[in-house]
Each structure stands twice: as C-alpha cells, then as structure tokens.
Amino acid sequence: MRDVAAHRATDKEAGCPAIPYGSIGRRHSKHHPIVMLCAACIVLYATEAHAQCTARDVLRNHLTLRKASLAIAAPTLVRSASTTLVWKTITVGTFANSFALLNALDAAGCGIGDSAAEILARPAFTVSATKTTVELAAVSAAELGFYTDVVPSADIYERARQLGFGLAAAEVAPQLRLQYFDQPLGEFLIAMDPIKTWKGESVILTVANGGAGLILIGRDGNADAQIPVASRFLFVRSNEAALAKAARGLDEAAALVHR
Helix, strand or coil, X not given: CCCHHHHECCHHHCCCCCCCCCCCCCCCCCCCHHHHHHHHHHHHHHHHHHCCCEHHHHHHHHHHHXXXXXXCCCCCCCCCHHHCCCCEXXXXXXXXXXXXXXXXXXXXXXXXXXXXXXXXXXXXXXXXXXXXXXXXXXXXXXXXXXCCCEEEHHHHHHHHHHCCEEECCCCHHHHHHHXXXXXXXXXXXXXXXXXXXXXXXXEEEEEEECCCEEEEEEEEXXXXXXXXXXXXXXXXXXXXXXXXXXXXXXXXHXXXXXX
16 A cells, blocks of 8 residues: 555645655666566556546546536525435445545545545544445535525535435545546535544535545534535435435444444
C-alpha cells in the first residue's frame, strides 16, 4: 500500500494543484532497450488502470464519455421523495472494512481531506456487510423550498424528512467517490449523516470536483451550520434508510456475537 497520507488533501485544498502520486527518478541501466520498453509499458498500464481521480483523469473521462454540459435551470420545487427521480444508483457493501475502502480511494488517486480521513477512521463509520444497491436523489436546499442565501443544516434535514427523504449512510460518500469519476467541475455533493471527530466536532462528508481532481472532504456538520441554498444533498427514500439502519444493527449484533 502506498503512503495514504501522501494522497490526503486538506479541506482547503479543493482548488489547489492535484496531489502527486510520486515521481520516478531517472536511473542508469544496462538492460536491453526492449526490456526497458516493456517495463515502461507495464508502469503506464498500471497507472492508467488504477488512477481515476486526478484532474487529467477527470478530463479524459469526460472526453471519453462525451457528456454534454447541462444547462443551468431554475430549481424545481420538490413535492415528495416518492415522486423525485433517482439521480444515481451506487453499490455499497463491497469492502470488508473501512481500511480496505480507504486503500481503494488511495489506489484511485482520490484526494482525501484531513477531517474526511479522520471520519473514515472513526468507530462510528461502518461499512455494510451485505452488498446492495442504493438509489440516491440529489436535491438542493432551494428545491426543498428555501429561498434565503443560506440555511441551517438542521432545517434542511427536517424539511427533507417531512418530504419522505432519509439521510444517506456514511459509507455512501466514499463509495460514490469511487463510482463517480465523471463528476462535473465545480460540483460539491453533501452525502451523509454527520459523524463526530475525536474532538467531538460534527463533520459531514462531501464528494467534490474542485478543479484539481476528484476529492472527498469534510465540512461543518453541526445543526446550526449555514449551508448555501444552492448546495445539493444526497438523500435516500426514508423507507430505504430505515431498512439500511436495521441491516447495520443486525450486522453489528452479529459481529458482537462472534467476538
């Protein structure tokens, strides 16, 4: 495993140059040129096969997929979770533990903010023991009916619950980061129920493309945190959230029994 710390970005580095993977120094060699060429091809292939999160990788993904830019439209008021279209479907429960998930983020070259890295290491952060799909809705505070410049996060969560939405499990954010390599430039998606740091500060994970590559960062998750009205949250339908919570409870109970 490469040094994970080498790929972590602080939360303020969303727009800074991409964090380097490391450099390969020049070395003198007596090997046959063909052997050296093959070695170079192997290194290139390995890099292309795993790196997905750097700014160069993101540009290549967009060019390959040839996605058209979406026109910016006025927010549409959300009436109910049941009538809201699914924005994206992802898979969770694909890693044995949070360390394996962190290693996958590192292998993909994804930047990880300091507070995000701390959240992934907290006991409260768990991964599902069962592989399953999760349907996500991407909804802004404006679409929930707020018209001021900023809104307290507690008000956003309450309005979302009233409409039938549930907060996404913490695992959704890093899993989405690994399954959303074509994220548009400038998009920041708040994607989880808050988790507290070792100091007791509430943090919510954000999946973002700040221009220097794809990143996973943390932001203030306190109830009174002021969120810009244009910010988008990722929600699940409340019945799905309840089922996921029940499943996590069963997984934790099973783990205690087998200790």
